[in-house]
Amino acid sequence: MGSMTYARSILIPPGSPATFHCVSRCVRRAFLCGEDRFTGKPFEHRRQWVEDRIHELSEIFAVAIWGYAVMSNHLHVVLQTLPEVVAVWSDDEIAARWMRLFPRPAPGCESGIAG
DSSP, X not given: OOOOOOOHHHHSOTTSOOEEEEEEEOOTTOOXXXXXXXXXXXOTTHHHHHHHHHHHHHHHHTEEXXXXXXXXXXXXXXXXXOHHHHXXXXXXXXXXXXXXXXXXXXXXXXXXXXX
């Protein structure tokens, strides 16, 4: 029996908390963490980068992280949206969070790359 997919807006009423299991995978035999068995290159240092970014994004977007696993070529994150937190944000708070995610480049550095 085939399964049908539905838009999230049909499954979860707007403004309601929801829990999601998200998966992201690398492509073309690329490695996220660990040692690349094809080239022998180590990528374990990236694990902390990914963990730090998960936590940073959870603060910016007001989601609770229930669990995560950073694997060699993919990651899993279980998160819950927190609409009650977002509901009390002012326009200034929303703009400040946007600027944390997309900071403006320094004057004279339109590419966003310093130096």
